[in-house]
Amino acid sequence: MNTPVKKLRVATTSLAGCFGCHMSFLDIDERLLALVELIEFDRSPLTDIKTCGPCDIGIIEGGLCNAENVHVLREFRANCTTLIALGACAINGGLPAQRNHLALTTILEEVYHAQHGLVDGFIPNDPELPLPLNQVHPIHEVVKIDYFIPGCPPSADAIWKVLTDLLAGREPELGHGLIHYD
Amino acid sequence: MVSSLNMHKQYLDPILRHRSHNPNSLLQILIGAQEIYGFIHSDAIDYLSSALGLPRAMIEGVASFYSFLYLSPHGEYRVLFSDNITDRMQGNQDLMQSLCNQLWVEPGKASEDGLLWVNTTSCTGMCDQGPAMLVNNIAINRLTQDRIDRICELIREHVPVSDWPAEFFAIEDNIRRRDILLNSHFQAGSALKAAFIRAEAATAQASQGYVAHMIDPAGLDRAADATLQEIKISKLRGRGGAGFSTGMKWEFCRNANGDAHYVVCNADEGEPGTFKDRVLLNSYADLVFEGMTLCAYVIGAKKGFLYLRGEYRYLLEPLQAVLQRRREQNLLGRGILGQAEFEFDIEIHLGAGAYICGEESALIESLEGKRGTPRNRPPYPVTAGYLNQPTVVSNVETFASTSLISLHGGAWYASIGTENSSGSKLFSVSGDCDYPGIYEYPFGVTVAQVLADCGAKNTQAVQISGPSGMCIAAHEFDRRISFDDIPTAGAFMVFDQRRDMFEVARNFVHFFAHESCGFCTPCRVGTALLSNMMDKLNEGQGSPYDLAEIEKLDSLLQSMSHCGLGRTACNPVLHTLAKFRPAYECRLSHKEFVPAFDLDTALSQARRMTGRDDAGAHLEKNHDSK
Secondary structure, three states, X not given: XXXXXXXXXXXXXXXXXXXXXXXXXXXXXXXXXXXXXXXXXXXXXXXXXXXXXXXXXXXXXXXXXXXXXXXXXXXHHHHEEEEEEEOHHHHHOOHHXXXXXXXXXHXXXXXXXXXXXXXXXXXXOOOOOOOEEEEEXXXXXXXXXXXXXXXXXXXXXXXXXXHHHHHOOOOOOOOHHHHOOO | OHHHHHHHHHXXXXXXXXXXXXXXXXXXXXXXXXXXXXXXXHHHHHHHHHHHOOOHHHHHHHHHHOOOOOOOOOOOEEEEEEOOHHHHHOOHHHHHHHHXXXXXXXXXXXXXXXXXXXXXXXXXXXXXXXXXXXXXXXXXXXXXXXXXXXXXXXXXXXXXXXXXOXXXXXXXXXXXXXXXXXXXXXXXXXXXXXXXXXXXXHXXXXXXXXXXXXXXXXHHHHHHHHHHHHHHHHOOEOOOOOOOEHHHHHHHHHHXXXXXXXXXXXXXXOOOOOOHHHHHHHHOHHHHHHHHHHHHHHHOOOEEEEEEOHHHHHHHHHHHHHHHHHHHOOOOEOOHHHOOOOOEEEEEEEOOOOHHHHOHHHHHHHHOOOXXXXXXXXXXXXXXXXXXXXXXXXXXXXXXXXXXXXXXXXHHHHOOEOOOOEOEEEEEEEEOOOOOEEEEEEOOOEHHHHHHHOOOOOEEEEEEOOOOOEEEEHHHOOOEEOOOOEOOOOEEEEEEOOOOHHHHHHHHHHHHHHHOOOOOHHHHHHHHHHHHHHHHHHOOOOOHHHHHHHHHHHHHHHHHOOOHHHHHXXXXXXHHHHHOHHHHHOOOOOOOOOOOOOOOHHHHHHHHHHXXXXXXXXXXXXXXXX
């Protein structure tokens, strides 16, 4: 008679990212079957659950480019015991942060007013829409992050290694081969 | 376009001729070009590119590396305030603000009328007579409100810097304590004569013993061994901070094979709080040049360089005059003092505001006209230095000491100081004391002794050997300055009880972030992160988490950096954290992590552009997360 092992709850989300890190996560392929024996998903694009409940592990892809990103990140931090930054955008701002050397006002002006071919352009101001931040920020500048998995995207093996380390109660460590990018 | 090229050709051609169109002189050529034109014009780069056969990117790469070279117009007057912690303590920030207000400029931005540009720069080596500034790279000290007002007037009236009152440019030696080096009434040539007499005696002795090497065609080297022997007996160690045995360095270099050997004097005295080399070069240049000549005699070099930091540009002409006099006295050039085979001369190269060039391999890169990026070591310069030839690189004070050793003998020198640290050491004393200036002591003096002599009261801490050195707290003042206990390159900055040691460390951390050469990521990124972290603490956004991050960064910098700059960049933080932790803890105003910036302000531009002010257009401030 096996007592069922309590599964760890895991939440994932993509903020200002491209979902590439989530795709890489799915690249763990058949190991997903082993994984779901050990974990259950809370809020995640895989479950379509919209809000995050108390979780053991939260995985964040992407940086912060607007107010909604900040709300989601804070929700994850408040609910997850361990929070992981997954991939270059979460860690450094990545591609979206390329706008940081331009003023947001200049960008909005260019996109909605000045750009060739626009007729009566206006900047969307519906309260439903999250406002963009002046600059794109990596997530560790706004909340405390426990672990970082670098890569664009991090390889499936790297993600697998960190998750299995955490599930086994070990300090996660990426060996040489898993932080090698060429 | 063509006429612009012609204009640049006119002033570049004489510089190029003077430097023999040698690409290794690129940095010197760029410095010369800027002194005439005010900045390095894009067309000037094109012209230099074809004249020197160097790619444009290489020239721009060099020009953009050095703080004192500009690729865009920076105004008729380029005013740089020295921003060492000692300048800050003397009130440089208010003075800079006053100058900016009076002349309607912002720091870091050239004024629209092209009149001036104001900014800060790393320590200019005038800590005993600050606050200091450089105007068009010429040093002005002892700034006061009155002096700033007069400078504003001169700038407004477009008076050329060369016509400004001479008293502005007066620089004092401020020698407060003399020992063997500063007390020596040195006669130019006497140390060389002593070496030649020693060589003759050795040769005579050898001939009596019918030693085979008498007929060795390289007889000069053998004869010079007697002087090398004295240097080794003296147990002299390098005065630039690292303390490597000078005798061994000379011997390694002499024994290394190469097409030519070189002597380089490191006068890139960039460590904040250090200014002893400035005084030696100002008043004891013969001792220094003679030491270089002795080294050339021992290692068999024909050419030497003095690498003079850009901040000491005002010393260039006086030093060149000393060199010229020494040539006339037959102390440089061919057949020095009648030694037919002994030929040696010295060239002065200017730096252009790069602390990293004080690192010997970066200095050599810079001498070769390149960016001052440290090389991999080994090979060390003694086997592969300037142009990959065997090269001795030593500190100004080291060369000066070798002259004394040649004159008075190695045993005499070894009898002074301590067992492992022979001889005397110059300290550059500045900060909270009554008598800042140069103090020479035999090695082994206690910190307390120096403090008593310089009239320091209520001293909280002393930063010894600059930001990369050690911070010594009051309970350690009985420690001794020597290679066995507290090694030093010379800086001795005193902080009394009024000073906030966190601010001291923050100033030093900013210095390293500014001076990182950018070559390796741990240092380039690590020093910038460290200075952001210190700023975050300073702005009251710190939590214990940030302190832990700082400690992590420190160990990363120490273990992963390419050269000593990155490895020592965290020293100010490590030492003040260990000894003055309350100065940090009082800044940890939050228990939990908070962002370094205000999130609601981060939505300000979007609010303005959309006209929104609803609840969704705001973010809660400093939402404490777990």
